[in-house]
Amino acid sequence: MRFFKTNYNKLSDTELVELYRVRNDNACIGELFDRYAPLIYGVCLKYLKNPDDSKDALQQIFENLFKDLKRSSVQNFKSWIYSVTLNRCRMMLRSRQRKLKREQEAEIDVIMLMHDESHPLNEEFLNEIKNAIYELQDNQKICIEYFFLQQKSYKEIIELTGFSFDQVKSFVQNGKRNLKLLLEEKFQKIKSEL
Numbered sequence: 001m002r003f004f005k006t007n008y009n010k011l012s013d014t015e016l017v018e019l020y021r022v023r024n025d026n027a028c029i030g031e032l033f034d035r036y037a038p039l040i041y042g043v044c045l046k047y048l049k050n051p052d053d054s055k056d057a058l059q060q061i062f063e064n065l066f067k068d069l070k071r072s073s074v075q076n077f078k079s080w081i082y083s084v085t086l087n088r089c090r091m092m093l094r095s096r097q098r099k100l101k102r103e104q105e106a107e108i109d110v111i112m113l114m115h116d117e118s119h120p121l122n123e124e125f126l127n128e129i130k131n132a133i134y135e136l137q138d139n140q141k142i143c144i145e146y147f148f149l150q151q152k153s154y155k156e157i158i159e160l161t162g163f164s165f166d167q168v169k170s171f172v173q174n175g176k177r178n179l180k181l182l183l184e185e186k187f188q189k190i191k192s193e194l
Contacts, residue, residue, distance in 0.1 A: 009034075013077035020069055029069075032077065033062050039078075040085045047089035057088050132182040139163070140175030147172050 008031040020028035044054035061084060074080045133144055146152040157168045
């Protein structure tokens with residue numbers, strides 16, 4: 001039996017796609033990755049503006065190639081992969097915008113709750129907020145107290161706590177979300193008692 005080694009780098013994109021579809025030869029995907037990873041990463045970085053998100057998108061795009069190339073009829077791989085990349089970036093941007101919108105809404109809700117002087121139970125209301133803050137995890141509690149109650153910036157919180165920027169951001173965002181959930185639960189209880 002005679003074995004031969006395919007020289008993948010001499011095959012065209014179309015030949016690699018067809019070879020993959022016919023033989024299920026994963027090395028074809030590897031060759032396509034070698035050829036197009038820099039281009040795809042560059043497009044992702046241009047749209048996503050974040051190296052880590054761009055690397056994640058690149059990884060997801062190539063992981064999906066294994067099944068996408070089986071389902072799709074690809075005539076021009078470069079154009080097709082560019083279109084796939086744009087779609088992935090748009091999807092990630094939409095997801096990012098939805099997440100940011102939810103976080104902003106939660107922040108606005110918390111701020112409004114904390115500064116609502118017209119609230120009939122304002123003193124009780126403020127006590128409920130403070131009690132809810134103390135129910136948060138320690139790192140979230142510390143960051144929420146600094147951020148909302150003492151109105152410290154992320155930079156000041158970093159200096160005071162020794163946490164990294166990413167940690168402070170995460171503790172504040174998760175703390176806001178958890179605080180909102182706790183407050184909603186508490187105020188549903190108060191409303192039902194009135």
